[in-house]
Structures are given as C-alpha cells and as structure tokens.
Amino acid sequence: MSTENNSELQYITVPEFSKSLGIHEATAYRYIKRGLISNIKNIKGHIYIHIDEIEKTKEKANLNPVDDRNSYLTTYEVFEVLKKDGLCIRGISWIQKKVSSGLIKRYMKFKNKLYIHKEEIKTLKDYYFEHYNSNIPSQKIEDYYTINELSLELGISKKQIHKYIYENKINAFKFLHAKGSIFFLKSHLSLIKEKIGYIDKYNPKEFLSIQELISQLEKHKIHVNDSSIRYLIYRKRIPNYVMHLNKYYFHKNELSQFLNYFSKKGNYGHTTHTETREQKQEKEKKQKQEKNKPTTNFLTVKQASEKLQAPPIWLRGLLKDYFPNSKKVPASGGYHWLVSKTDIDNFQKEYYYNHKTRMLHLIDHYDLNTLRSISGFTFDKLRLDIKKGLLTGAIKINNRLFIPIQNANKYLESLQYVLDTVYDTHKALEDLLKHYNNHPPSSDFIKTSSFYKKWVEIKINSSNARPFSLRGYILNFINLYDKMLSNFHGEIWTVSDAKIELFLSNRSLSNELKKIFVQFLTYCDNQNGINREKKYLYYYAKKESIYSEKKIYSFEIYHQYYTHVQNIEMHITHATTCRYYANMWAYTTILLTNNWRGIDIVHEFPSIELDSIRADKLSWFKTNKLTMEESQSIINQLYIKLRNAVANKVSVLYNFYVSPNLIESLAHSLVISELHKRNIQNHTALPESSLILGTFFFGKKIVSARVSGKDQHLNFFNPSPQLKDFDCLVMNRSTMTYLFYSILEEDGEDADLALEITKNTRSHKNSDTTAIYIQAKNKDGSINRVSVNLLNRGMFGWLYNYILLRLKEDIQNGQTIEERTDTIKELRNSISPIELEKWAIFLQNIHTNKNRVIDEIKHLPIEELKTLAIKLFTNQMPSKEKTGQCLVYPNCKRKNLKTCYSCEYFIPEKMVLIEAISELKRLTSSLENTKYDAIRKRDSFFLLNIILLIDEAIKAFGIDVVNSFLPLKEKTIILEKVKQHLLL
Template identity: 30%
Template sequence: MSIYQVRRLVVRNQKFSGAIKYNEKWYIPQQSVEGYKKILDIETAEQTFIYEYNRFIIPNKLKRTLDFFYEYTLTRLSASRQKEEKRKVIARQHIKVAHILLLLLHKELFCFNDDEINKLLNNELLIKGDIDLIVKFIQYCEGVVECHFDKYYVVTKKKSNTQEVYSPREFYDFYLFVKNVDLHLKKAIENRRYSVIWVYTLMHFIDAWRSSDILTKLPYIPIEIIGCTSFESIENLSREKSQLLINRIFTKIEKMTVSKTGVLGQFLVHGDMVIPTATALVIAEIHRREKQDELLLRLYETSTNTKVDREMHIIPFFGEREDLYHFQSRKMNRSLLTYFYYSVVEGSKNADIAYELSQRLRAHEDLDSTATYIASTNKDGSVDRVSLNLVNRGHFGWLYNFIVEKFFNSTDKHSLEERTKYIQAFRQEYTPMQLETLASFLNERLKEQESLALRIAKLSKDELKKLLARVFKGEMPAKMKHAQCLIYPNCVYQTATSCLQCEHVIPKTYLLISIDEEIKRLIKSIKDSKYIATVIRDYRFSLKVLDLVSQATGELGKDYVKTFINLSEIKRALLSITYKINQIGEI
C-alpha cells in the first residue's frame, strides 16, 4: 500500500483510528488494521450497512429511532433490484443519515412535534438527498409507531419535463459524429479511454440501455471469429465480418438482465450502425486484452466507478465539437425513443402518420426500447426535413410489407426481376418433377397469402393504423422470440412449439438465428428418420422455413443473411437428403 493510499485512508476516510505519523511514516495500531481487513471482506450492501451501524454508540434516548432506521434500511436494501455496487451506495447514504440523526436528535424522532420536524428538515447540515431520505423514514415511522406530529410529510419531486429531447438537428449531428469511423479510428486505437467513450456514445444510438448497463453488461468481444486480434488488422472492417461479430455478441447478451427493472435486455444493432459498433467494440476488446483487464469498458484506471464525468470523458471525446458538449445519457435515450422512422416511408406525405405512431410508441410504458433507431431520410441535405418517421424494427416478409403497403396506399408496381428475388434461396437447376412439386408448394403458399391479403384489404385505415401501432410496440408476440403474430392471441396452431410454419407470423431479422437452427434440425430429422410420414412432414415444413429465408434474402440481401445462416452449408445439407426425398416419390 502506497503512502498516498495510507494518508487517504487515515486522514480523509478515517479508516485507521489511532494512527500517528512520525518521521514521514505512519504507525497504525494492529486493532485498526484488523478492523480494516473486515471492511475488505464485506461483499453485500447489507453487510456494509450492518458493519458501519455497529460502530455507532447509540444513546438510550434514541435507541428506538435508530432501531427503526436499521429495520427501514434493511427493508429498502432487500427490495432493491439494482446491481450490488449501487446498493452499497444506498447503504452508505443510510449510514450517513444515521450519523446525522445521532447528531441532531435530542429525543426519539416519533416524539417530535411539527415545529421540531420542520426545524430538523431545514437544518443547514442537510442536503436534498439527506432530507428526502429522512422524510421517507418519517413516513416509515408513521406506519410502525404512534407519532406525535400531525402533518403528513412527503418528498416533493421536481416535475420532470418528459418532452425534453434533443432537436432533430442536434440528434442528427450527434448521430453523424459517433458513426464516423474515419474520425474516431486512430484516436480510439491510441487512447483506451477514448475507445470506451466511443462505445458508450454509440450504444445510445443502438439500444436505449441505461448508462450503468452499457458500462457493465457488455461481454468480452470474441474478436477471433472475424480474425481481428490486433490494431493492424482492424482497418476496413467489412460489413459481413461486422455483422457476424454483432450476431455473436447478440447471442451472448440475449439473457442479460437489466439492472434497474430486472427484465431481460437485448443487443440489436441497426444496419447503418453495424460497422461503427463492431469497430469500436473490437478496439475496446484489444485494449482490454493488452491491459489484461477484467473490465471491457473501464472509465478510471484504478477504479470500477461507472460515473461518466463531463470534463474527463465527454469533452475530450467530442474535442473541437463544442456544440456537442451537452451530451447527456438520459436525454439521448429519451430522444432515441421519441424519434422513429420507417424505412418504407419517404417524403412528407406520411409525416403526420409517422408522428402520430411515434407518439403512441413513446407513451407506451413497456416500450421495447431495444429495437428503436433513428435515421435521416432527407435527400436534399436539409436538416429541417429529417424524416421523423417510424422505426425499422427489423421486421421482414410479405405479410409485414403488405400491411404497410395497404396502409400507405402504395401504387408502386414491382418488376418481374424484383419479384423473383423472393425465391433466390431456391435458385438451382430443377428437374420437371421438382418444378411441379415446387409449383404446388408455391401455389399453396399463394392461396394462404391471398386469403390473408383479402382480410387485411378489408380493414379500415383506422384499423390498419392500430394494427401497425401494435406491431411496432411489440404487443402481438408470437410463440417464438423475434417474431410477432398477426392474429395474437388467437393461435391457430395451439400445440405447435414453433411459428415458422405459420402463415400469420411476422418475422424480425434476428429470427434468422432460430431459422438456421430449425433448418439444421429438420435436415437431420429427415436424414435420420426411418418413417416416410416423418420425412414428408419435415420436408413440407422445411419448404416453409426456406420460404422465409428466401424472403429475407430478397429483402435484406444474401450477404446480410449469410451473417446469420451459412447458405452454402445449408445447400450442401439439402443436397445430401435428396435421395431420401426421391425414395418417397416427393420429387
């Protein structure tokens, strides 16, 4: 332990009682050292509070008040679902207030009258956080003991302005700055802290995670899978490699618990942010490995503190862009959740609809913020015309697009070439029998689509608006993750465990991971099965799943789909079961 650390513990924090300094050396009693060792062994917030509380000398005249405060603190800590470091902060705040009560109370708190309560709360020693905690404790006392004061005391909160978000121009300026790989690459490689803040700010344009979750919940980055294990190999990171890395991180984070709410979080990265995010994360991981650090995003060299400091972190990152110094995490998250756009919608004719649905989304308490993004769709460069339309939440498929097309009364005609892209997954040389079987399958699917299309076409504009709003909010969940159901909650396949065969499914991009697993399972089942009925069933099912792959390939591009599904491997596996299909006369 250094002289500086000893001085700080003795003088500032008073951890070593009885310590004396002689000839530039500190002499500390053995008893104080043993006491400090006990502090280091403390692991939980409850232990922190109990240890410090037991050091108090409590007079008999305040014993019941402090006993109630002890019970109140442990009750509050046990109810907290925040991460342990935050719970310890709460424990230390309660210790501070307990010490204040010992200093300021001349009798039991519940024996105070209203004048004495007011005098206590207006004491100049108290800051707002202390006052708020004492008021909450007063409320607790009213529930457990008869109190002499008559008034009911409450914590007055400053009314928050929920509309406080960055303007479109501000948001767009932030957005362009953080996604500029050329601008940040060299600086991030040279300075670890810079790379950490780059990741930190990028995450505010991807998923609306809380600040502490960004800094503590991201896993180590598996950079080996894309062959970028050094700074020299990181330049010009391709979109395919970037998406592959993002997909792997997604699977690692899928079960992440958000600290404040206790719900599961996700890591979904919109297309235009894939390369910047992957680049920043790779750099951060290489820095971590070079330092042999257990933390990916470390803000301070000798501390695990997750408080982002404006002077130390924000201003150096934005550098000469003084117009961006006002970056704030919560405000940026609110802005992200407010500004939506839908990639199919372009131009001003649908702006009113976009705003209305955007407002609906923002008012929804359980908004799935992990799939919300923002982009500028203006073509003339005018910031005033940044389109605040609906967010592209990663849905794809004919059903989803038909709902949107019907809603916006699209009159666009697709060329034959555009239509044929929807069956790219089946492009290969077919025998006449194969073509007949495929035609039969496509005809069956067409009938299903025409039936649904007719039903959607009969919906009024208002009904379509409500339907789209529910889809965007995630209020129509399918049985599988990353998909929604057009007819939720009235499932037509009650016993099915998968939705991939259902004509009512509205898939999202990350469903491709499940599709990949399902195709492999079906191929293995066909290959291993001894029963014709099982082969026929799984073969027909596989055609439906491959139809989803075809739609995804047509809409999202083959290179993008390949980051989720190894199409070449799937093709080889399909060819390997051709003999099995031939044997039963299916093709």
Template identity: 30%
Template structure:
C-alpha cells in the same frame, strides 16, 4: 418560518464560501427562507438540511452568478448522473425563483414534474445525421482509438446511441465482451494494414446480439436487444473489437471500464468531448437527448437507393409541436425522396425484423388513408417472392404458394379490421419488442392471444414476425428436414417434411429479400443449402 430550521440551514450554508457568487448566495438564503415558511412542521428540519446539501452540490459549484448562467449550464447540471434528482429539483425551484426576481440569461422554460422535467429536445435531422456520419467514419477514429482507450470507449459509447437507445449505464455495464478469436483479430497491430471485412463484422455483430439476447439489461429487467443498422455493421464491429483489445490488455471487467468513475458513476466526459471535437460542426453530445432523437427517428427512414428504397414514409403531421416521446403516438418530420426538405437517409427502420407480415404492417401504416384500398390492392403491397434460395421451378411450388397465400389472406383480414390507431399501436409495440411469441427471436401480431396454444413453436404460424436471429433456428431445422427427406423410405414422411421444408424456405427467402444475401450468409451458408436441395430435388413431394 421556523427560526430553528432556518438557523440549521444557515449553520451549514455559511460554511460555504464563493466570492464569485455573492448575489447568488443572497438569493439562495432568501429562497430557502420562503421555502421553509411553506413547509409543514414535520418536514422543516429535513428540508433545511437538504437545502444545505443542494447548495454544496450545485449552487457553490456554479461557474457564474445564477442570473448569468446559460441554458447549456443548466443542461449540464440536469444531465449529470452524479447529482441526485432531489438536488436537481431544488435547483430548478431556485432557478424559477430567481427568474421571478430579476432578468436571467436562460431562455428555456424549465418545469417541475415527476422527479424533474424540462424541455425534452431532440437533435434536428441535420445534427443527428452529422453525429451519425461522424461515428461511421472509421478512418477518422481508428488510429486514435487504437492508441487511447478512453477515446476508443468514447467512440463506442456515442456509436451505441446511433443504433440502440440504451441508457448510458446499460451501455457501460451491459455490453458483453467480444470473442475476438472468431474473426482472428486479437491485437492492435492487425489494424496497421487491414480493416474488418463485412463478413467479419457481421460475425461480431451477430455474436454480440446473441449474447445480449440472453442477459437482462436496464432497470426494467427486460432482455436486451442489440440491433445494428446495416450501414453501421462495420463501424460497430470495429469499435467493439478495438474496445475489447483494450479491455484485455488492461485486464478490465467491462468493455467500457474507462468510462466508470471510482464510485461506479459514469465519468470521462472529456473523452466524449474530445471525440466530438474531431468535427467542429457537431453539437454537444447528450446521452438522453441522443436516445430521444433515435427513438423519434426510429419511425423514419428515407433510403435513396438499394434494397430498402421502398421504405419511405409520410408522417409529418405533428413533429414540430410534439418533440418528445411522452405519448404513445410518435410522429416524425418527413419528406418525400425528391423533396427539398430535411432528409434523414438512415436505415433506422431496419431493426432486424423481416417478412411479408412485418412489411405489410409497415406499408399499410404509411398509407395516408388506407381504408380506401381494396383487399387485393393492399395484398399487392406484400413483398414479391424471389427464387433466391430454392433451385426448383416456380411451377413445382405453385400448390405450396397457393396454400401459403390462403394463410396470409386470413391474416390480412385480421389487419384490415384494425383502425389506423390500432395499426400504429401494434407497430410501436413490435418496434419496442412488446409483442413476444413463444420463440426467442420472433414476435406475434396478435399477442397475447394465440391461435395455436398447444404448439411448442411459432415457426409455422401465420402471425409470426421473425427477426434476423431466427436464422439460427431455421438453419438447424432446414438441415434436419433435408436429411429426413433424403433418408426416409416412407412417402408420407417425405411429403410432410417437404411441406415443412418449404415453409422454412419461404421464411428464408423473405429474409434474403428484406435483409440481403450478405447479411443472411452470416447466419446460413446459402450456397450449401442450395446444393443440398439440388441433391434431394427428385425426392421432394408437395402434393
């Protein structure tokens, strides 16, 4: 051991005093002596100083002797974003050293890896469901959120972990401001007798979604996604609106400014703790643990009733032995709808995608052994058409539907050739937004290949997997086509535009079936479109 390096360490370390940690300090001196002995000559002085910094940052602030601290104490240290990773690494090495020297109170195994690594737990389905319902309970939180901006920020912060797996810093720095004027709610007094309607809430959610799509969020530089489960629309909008009113009244730059400390790091853990303590049955909230849980349960939704009741999956193979997200394959503890096992009745699979192709891919993956089914049987899994939008009779659409089915069958053949692992990998990429198309609000089944490389738009491609915000484009295009059919004097133009119109109506119909009329009405006035279609009924040419 380098005597000089150890003396440098002792000079700094001996300035620290904590009479409650005498044994811990003795163990740390011994630990550092061992570590410096193993260091190469070039790094000894650097390491000596780092050991002092770690002692000052972590060791000297331990609430108990090292052998008495619990796993919760360790978790708090490792979850503290203000503590540099290098100090966490040293602390874990010291912790491992102590467990070899004496009986310690911790029960989990902590391992060093890239940066630092530890048991990556997730919340159990029951725990996650309790937190989920807690954040949805508007009446439990609204009054305190109105009177306390820190509580309001904590509500929105925790709620974001229930709908989108953003990093904590992205939530605080990435959530855009809210245009309150769009829904006519600009002050706290409005909430004394009223609550946001579903229509108002959808406007807020769609507004934030549109803004987030245009900004880079997270250190990856990727465009953001703000995807809200349908049963979270009103709670999310309520929390956003209240946070925005607080932001305006305090002239803050960020929506969750009260969670930002003086040096730019996240703070106000007390507010989050207070928010969670409203329900004493809730577990301690941890941001990364919540994100891991959401991403895991991303794949699992058992909707006991309503329009999403068909989405129920059997993926029970490996969750208990694979409780983290470090591999490509993610398996979820599942159950059937009538079973007594754990249920997570959340619409977490409703991430804004819709359409026959996306649904087919999901349902195909859900099959235990999909290779045993014939093409016709698999085709039968596709969502049925419903005449929710077009007033025309089904007979008038027969030719169009037949041609569309031919296109879809060609795609089905492509999917049928996939191995199940390929189907799973493709679905994972879709859920992560890693299968981009040429359009902003859609993805492509066969990315990075393209069957129509010269096309500017993907709207007519059979491989498109649209998302809800594509309705903004569809609304504009349907209006243009209806006007063209109404005013054109040329039969060829009306025939061309009629076929294009029905392709858009096909997409719109799928969106209504999958996402519901109320949701789609927040983008497009379906009644208005229906009336306009009736006006040009006699001008439409499909053959």
C-alpha cells in the same frame, strides 16, 4: 434535563451540554479531547458532563457573549468599512494578520469569531497609508495599463515585458486587492519606451531586420551573413538605420544601396556587366558539371524537405546530427548542401516532422506534451513516474522526452480502475452494520433503531443502484441515523409534531435527508398504528442542470454525429492506437442507434468473441477491414448476449437494435475495443471480467463512470470540433426525438404510434415518461426530416411488407383506386409461387394461405390496422419464437406447432435467422436418420418453410448479411443432402 441520581453532583448528556452552550455536539467532543472539559463520567458507555463545566467552558473557549456588541464589528464588517474608505486590501486575511501581529489591541473572540472595536479602524487606516499608499503614485485603476494592454501598446510579448521588469527597465506596481496582477502607470509610457529602446517611427511594414535584409539579398544571388551586415554598420558604411528594442532595422529604401555596395565587391555572386557572355556561359557550364557530378545518390535540401514534408530551414538544422553523409558542394555565390538518400530513408524509418508542433517527432512515440494532453496529468507527475519506472521506455532527444505509444497506453490503462471488486448490497449492508455497532442507540431509542435498521435493509435489498449511487444512499442512511440519535431522546412515534417540525427546519439537514426522514417517520407510524394530526410530505425542487430545458442537438449536428461515426477509414487509424478513441467510437455509435442509458451501456455491453472473424490483433487493421458478413456476425453475438439485458433504473428488459447504416461502424469499433482490452489483460492484472468500455470508469474503492466521456474520449471528435459538445443525456433525447418524428412522418402524424415505439426503444414503463425526453417541435417543419434510418428494426417478410403497404395507402390520400389495385397486384406477384416440379403443391398451399391473410388485412379498418401496427412495433404480439411477432396473438391458429416458421401469421425479425438455422440443421439430421414416413413428411414441410424464410431474408437484407448467419454454400450442401429424403 436528565441527572445522575446515584451521585451528589449533577451530570448532563453531551447533547444537552452542547445545547446549553449553543455549539455543535462534535465541538463538545473536541473540547473534551483537548482537555477543556475535565469533569466527565462514563456511565454504561455514555459520556456525562458535570453542569459546572458549562461556565468554565465558556471562559476557556471564549464563548461568553460580547458585552457591548454595538462597539464591535466582525472582520468582514471592518473590511467593508475600509473598502468604502478607498483602501485597496485583499479580503479579511489582511485584517486577521494585523490582529495576529499585535497591531490591533482591542478585539474579542466569541464562538471562534473575531470582533474588532470600532476605534481600531483608524489604526488600520493609519498603518495602510504609512506602509502602502506612499509607494503607489495613484489609487485610480484607470491610470494604469494591465500587462495585456501594455503588450498591445508596445507590440511586444508579455514574456519580454517580464524580462524588462527583471532588468529594472520597467517599473511595475501591485495593488493589494488585485492578487497576482501587475500594473504600469500610463504617464510612465514615454519613460518606458526610452529605457527599452522603443522608437516611435519604427514601422514593421517599412523596415527590415538584419535577417529579412539577408533574405532579400539572397533573392538577388547575394549571399552574406549577419556579421557582414554588422561590419558595415560598425564601419559606418550604412548610416541610415534605426535601433528599435536594441535591434538593427533598415528602411526598405536602403535595399538598393546594399545591392550596389555588394555588386562593387564582386565576390558575392552578383552578376556584373564586366563579365562577358562567353565567360558567363563557361562558368555556368562548369558549375552545372560540378553540381551534377555527385548527385546520383543525393537530393538538394529543397528536394529532401519536400520528400520529408518539412520546411528547408528546419531540415538544415538537422543535417549535422541526423544526416551524417550530407555533402557541401560549391554553388553560385557560395555553396549548398546535398542530402544522402540513404540517410533520408533511415530518417523516415524513425522520425517525422510534426506540423502541429513544428518539431522533430519519433514514429510510434508520444512526446511528453502530447501525453500530457491525453492523460490530463502534469509534466511533473509524468516525469516523476518515468523516474519511478511506472512509465517505461522514455527516450531523450534534444532535451525532449519521447515515450513509445504502446508503453504510454499501458501506463494509462494501469491507472484505470475497473470493476474488479463490486460494491453491492451485501457490502453496503456490512458497512451499515459496522456503523450501527460503533454507534449504539440510547435505551429510549432502541425500538426506533431496530425499525430503522429493518426499513433501511428493505430499501437496500430492493435497490438496483450502481455501486457509486448505492454508496451515496448508504452515506445518507448513516448520516440520518446519526442525526436522529443526536436529536431524539425517545421513540420517534412518541415525539410531538412540534419537535418533528423543529427537526425538519434544521438547516444542517439536507433536502435529501429530510425526504428520507419523512418516509421513515411514515413507516414507523404505520407500524405502530399512530395516526398523527398532521401528515408529513416533503418535496423539493432539484437544481436544474445546464441541460434541464430539454436540450437536443439540431438536426444538422445530429446528422454530423451520424455520419462522423461511419468514417471507418479515418477512425481505424486512431482507434487502433488509443483505447479511449475506440471506446468513444463504439459508445457514440450505440447511442445513435439505441436509447439505452449511458451508465447501462458501459456496464452491460459484453466482451466480443473473435473466433468467427479474421482480426486477432490491432495491427491487422493497418491493411484490412471487416467484411459485411463478419460485421453482421459481431452484431449477432451482441443480440444473443444482450437478449436479457435489464435497464438498471427501472428493471425493464432492454431492446437492442442496430441501424443497418451503423452495423459496420459498430462492429469495427467493438472489435478494436475488445483487442485493446485483451492487450491490457496481457500486461496488467486486470480480471477477465473487465469491461469492453472500461475507459469510462474511474475511482478506486467505489467505481463510477463518466457517461459523457472524459477529456481523452473527446479526442474522437477532433476532426469535427463542433461535435465536442457531447453529452449522453442530450444524445439520448435527440435520438428519441428524431425517432419519434421520423415515425410520425412515416405513419401520417400518428403520435400514439410514434410515442409507443419510442417508449419501447428506451425501455420506459409508460409513454408519459418517454414524452418528457422528447423535444416538441412545430408541425410546420421547424424540425427537419431525419434522413437516417432510425426505424429499421429488422422485421421482414411478405406479411410485414403488406401491413406497411396498407398503412402507406392511408397516408397517400391522392392515390386512385386503380393505382391501389395495381400496387396490391404487384405485391401478390412478388410472392407468387415459382412452379418447381417437386415443390409445386407445397408452394401452391403456401400461396393459398398467404392470399387468405392478405384478404383479411385488406378488409381490416385502417384504425384497427394502426392499433395492430402499434402492438407489433412494441413487441406486444409475441409469437412462440422470441424473435418474431404473431399477427393473431393471443389466438394462435397453429397451436399444435412447436415453432412458428411455417405459420402464415408469423412476422419474423432479422435475428430469427439464428434460431431458424439451428432448427434447419436439426431437421436435416432428422430427415437423414428417421425411418418413418410420417416424420419425414412432417419435417420436409418444416424444412422447406425455413428455406423460404431464408430466401425472404436475402431479399430484405442481402446475401452478405444472411451469409453471416448461414453461408449460402452451406445451405446448398444441406439441400443436396436432404433432397432425396424429402417427402411432400
């Protein structure tokens, strides 16, 4: 215990004072603030407390121990005793209230914990049975109906039961231990039925209500109303009826009696036998003429309802307000309505019948309920924001609010936070420095503090964490710093092992902080040359999530995701009206064709340039779609922009691929997402750098992302509800697993090849990491063959085709030597030179070089060929061109060439066309302008090689895809320009 030597009185530090009382340091500071501790001194910025304050504070703060602990119980122990004795009370709050009210006299507080004397339990029991038990007929819960059970028993709604309770027709009981629940005594059932007018003999299958009776009479051309039926009951003309729940019901056998009665009346349209045939025909003729007279520009209610796709009864309710030109015309048995065609056309321009809500809706508007579902906000918040003017354009129709979809989307986007201010390492270090300055160390901890600051700075500067994770690290570092200041009073490398172990056993220290502390302790010991007897290692098992068991989607579900994103026609309609929908469409498609981490997708995917396509606004998609050429041009953009994208977690370059089946889906979804983003920037202050998949972000100061989507995103799966169980990690694992097994099947169970290729797509540093993500399945076929094209990564050309052929031959063991020879001949024929006059020698030389490479591959042992294939698939055989592989890397056969387009050992990838076409244009300009034959001959050779490369790409991918790189018309123009300059 430290003392202040310059004073006669003895003082101790706040940590020492807290330890003496057995309280937390923060509690001691709170006592000082409240004035419970008065004798304190501030010496050199540190607070010291007189030792006499220990006893005084015990008295003031009720910190003295309970004298006779055995005679007292905690409130929870009292609750357990009362509960065991049959009292139905709700937790300890009821007991605490009785202490506060003064009912309990003998109680004590120690360290803010309440203790009650055992003798007071009798007081609580007496009070309970006096005030509560007398009102409850039975304590047994099985003697009661819940409201759900009573609703089923009586066949009425819970809302109706609440109404009966309000009208005092039903007695309900409440138990203290069942918060918010009401119960109904089973023995009161007959009394309840009597009070509400329930008739046991009533059967809905045998009885008709008044409205049902009217409907039955209309089928017999008898048109009456509710008042007519009630009048008959009042006049006792219909004696056989029952009153059930205060409503009239008639037995179905009584229907004939009603028909006879109204037939005798004669003025309800029921055909009688007294009417002659001639009279009947004349009457029908007049009715027909009258009916056809005004119908040129009108439709019957039934015809109008069919046109509007709405029920007739719903339409009749709107005639007065929405169809002002409607007419009532005479008809057999009464009259009917005719609806003006003009009114119908005007109605369809503004309104429609919503089959889901069965209500009137405004076109291009959300009703408040729909907006609530999309936004996740309450009705009260939405109404308040309408009142504040944040949600504009609201229209009130029939007491229902409608908001224009465009305004609603603007409102939703205005509440989204984007990465306008990035929380980076610079800001993180500023926060740390600010905290250090506000919490200076004691004189005997200065060196440790200095080491800690330096160590943390190294950690932060080497971190690639996203803002949200980075902020979490900072809070951990700050928390540990404060804990060390409170617990250590000397440099940390001088602290004994016993104190280190005591600190690590502290329950208030989280597992993560213990792990960081052990790392820092090791750093300090190394810096000071300390060799402890004990080496500290701290490891803890993290809590397993619901997806910890390597869950993947079944092949059926995975394939449904794969086909769902390809339904372009369906998705365009929804995506153009909702940015969340468009973003989820793009995001899911990316996950199906790439193994990128979700957080990297939403951060790294770039904006789309729209200059090369026709789409310039969302409404364009109402009648148009992108062509394959336009779609490929979008993918080309992504390839160029994502060429240097880095996997944030492991700092490895990502590989961006797009499966051929998903090119159009991804292009449409990203273009629509880009247009949404631009629309938002036009009416909000979002920065130009805001991200294309911005709807996944949330948070204001520190922005994070929900990589498995928000509730609004999951609307993308509404057409297929079984897909709503969407999880980014499960999708990653599924894509890797099905890619792995599709490669395994293609390459004869060569698991090394499969694992290497899968590792490469995920940008893992080693295959062991990749293997963790892959869900193992039995070889007997328990995982279905993936029919989606996961392995097509864009390599093409005669050399690539021949390597695949050789690998395939090894798998097809049943193939004969003759069949194998025929296959090779067929391949050679496909690459044989076409005898063109001017290119004959050039093509013959190319053909000779290709044959030499084919012979080399043909005689290569299959195991060596597999090893070579692994390296090619995993980009371990780089060429001078970034978008291609070299078969003989690192032993380049054409070192004198600047490019690889003319080399027979070059295996191009699809995106090589971008650079190749740029090179083609450069060579064209060179041929036109050079004066030297040597340069013309050299460039002619290179140009014709690029032309052959383009032709091979057309064979591999089709004209539309190659057109997106170089329109064939432009290629023809280039050849026309240079043909006179070619020198071979």
